[in-house]
Amino acid sequence: MLFHLAAAVSLALLLALVVAWIAYFDVERGFRRESENAPARTGRVDWFLLDRGRLIWSMSLWNNPPIALRTRTRYRWHSVDRASRPRPLLAREDDGTVHALGFEFSRGTRGSNTWRFVAVPCWSLAGLLLILPALQIRWFFVRRRRRRHGRCRVCGYDLRATPDRCPECGHAVVAVNC
Numbered sequence: 308m309l310f311h312l313a314a315a316v317s318l319a320l321l322l323a324l325v326v327a328w329i330a331y332f333d334v335e336r337g338f339r340r341e342s343e344n345a346p347a348r349t350g351r352v353d354w355f356l357l358d359r360g361r362l363i364w365s366m367s368l369w370n371n372p373p374i375a376l377r378t379r380t381r382y383r384w385h386s387v388d389r390a391s392r393p394r395p396l397l398a399r400e401d402d403g404t405v406h407a408l409g410f411e412f413s414r415g416t417r418g419s420n421t422w423r424f425v426a427v428p429c430w431s432l433a434g435l436l437l438i439l440p441a442l443q444i445r446w447f448f449v450r451r452r453r454r455r456h457g458r459c460r461v462c463g464y465d466l467r468a469t470p471d472r473c474p475e476c477g478h479a480v481v482a483v484n485c
Contacts, residue, residue, distance in 0.1 A: 310439075310443070311443065313439055314439040314440050314442070314443040317436050317437075317438070317439040317440055318436075318439075318440045320436050321433060321436035321437060321440070324429060324432055324433055324436065325429075325433060327357055327429075328357070328360055328429040328433075331357050331358075332359065332360055333359075334358075334386060335356055335357075335358040335359075335386065336356065336357055336358075336386045337354060337355045337356030337357055337358075337363070337384075338354075338355055338382055338383060338384050339352060339353070339354050339355075339382070339383045340352070340353045340355075340380065340381070340382050341380065341381045341382075341383070342380045349368070349369065349370050350368070350369050351366065351367065351368050351369075352366070352367045353365070353366050354366075357429075358426075360409070360428060360429050360430070361409060361411070361426045361427060361428050361429065362426070362427050362428075362429065362432065363424070363425070363426045363427075364423075364424075364425050364426075365422070365423065365424045365425075366422065366423045366424075367420060367421070367422045368420065368421040368422070369419060369420045369421075370419040370420075404424075408428070409426070409427075409428030409430070409431070410426065410427060410428060410431070411424065411425070411426035412424065412425055412426075457470075459473040459475065459476060459478055459480070460478065460480075461473065461476050461478045462475050462476040462478070464476070466480060
């Protein structure tokens with residue numbers, strides 16, 4: 308039962324991802340979380356974006372910002388229309404950024420600031436989310452084939468000699484009236 312629920316949730320997330328992927332391909336859309344701590348004079352900004360068919364997480368930490376900030380956390384929506392530009396399939400730039408098949412990773416420091424940047428293409432997430440529904444569909448057809456050929460739906464044991472209960476796993480066979 309838990310597997311059925313996980314497959315249904317995975318399928319719903321897959322559909323939401325595909326709709327967002329198509330709808331926002333040329334629009335950078337997401338939200339930003341800002342955390343600022345005035346006594347320690349530190350801060351953090353996290354970006355969560357959908358841009359050019361990629362899900363992006365970017366984080367910046369800073370120490371001693373130029374102005375005094377209050378201790379707070381803010382969330383802001385972000386949207387920018389832009390024309391898509393092609394990305395290299397495999398590249399490594401001078402600043403340490405690595406691009407490979409739509410994946411991108413970068414990190415670094417500049418003064419007292421630190422940043423991390425991770426981009427994952429939507430096609431890879433769609434492939435991961437497709438695994439559980441595909442297994443669910445496969446098991447549906449395997450069980451149906453076993454039932455048609457007089458085998459146990461659970462373990463596949465031949466039930467011609469004992470049509471009421473499987474001697475291998477103990478599963479009770481439900482009679483189907485045709």
